[in-house]
Amino acid sequence: MPVYSEKVMEHFMNPRNVGEIEDADGIGEVGNPVCGDMMSFYIKVDDNHLSDVKFKTFGCGAAIAVSSIVSEMAIGKTLEEARKITPALVAAELEGLPKNKYHCSNLGAQALNKAIDDYLKKQGKKVKNKKRREKDERE
Numbered sequence: 003m004p005v006y007s008e009k010v011m012e013h014f015m016n017p018r019n020v021g022e023i024e025d026a027d028g029i030g031e032v033g034n035p036v037c038g039d040m041m042s043f044y045i046k047v048d049d050n051h052l053s054d055v056k057f058k059t060f061g062c063g064a065a066i067a068v069s070s071i072v073s074e075m076a077i078g079k080t081l082e083e084a085r086k087i088t089p090a091l092v093a094a095e096l097e098g099l100p101k102n103k104y105h106c107s108n109l110g111a112q113a114l115n116k117a118i119d120d121y122l123k124k125q126g127k128k129v130k131n132k133k134r135r136e137k138d139e140r141e
């Protein structure tokens with residue numbers, strides 16, 4: 003039985019930003035075929051900033067806490083800053099996750115990234131893959 007930090011428990015019991023944005027600018031959906039958990043992120047973008055982020059998660063307690071913290075971390079950030087929310091940062095922000103729950107933090111970062119991809123596609127912008135983005139940033 004994994005031992006969760008107080009912060010994980012707190013976000014699991016009182017998740018922030020739960021729900022759906024009806025006129026979302028971007029939607030990202032991911033699922034983990036192994037555990038069967040699913041996560042959807044909805045974003046609103048204003049002037050290249052995430053003005054609102056909501057989520058719906060059908061999954062374990064860690065996945066719910068991850069979604070909640072990712073939404074808090076992302077709101078107010080630029081799209082480029084939001085891309086830098088990695089699973090490791092998510093786990094650190096939650097004061098740690100048990101090893102067998104790391105994949106839950108991957109889902110959160112992936113779902114947010116997919117929502118940003120979706121937004122960019124809808125804007126008619128080309129979506130660069132992760133490697134390309136990192137390369138461009140270095141140059």
Ligand code: FES
Binds near residue numbers: 038039062065103109
């Ligand atoms: S057990 Fe699959 S997301 Fe947590």
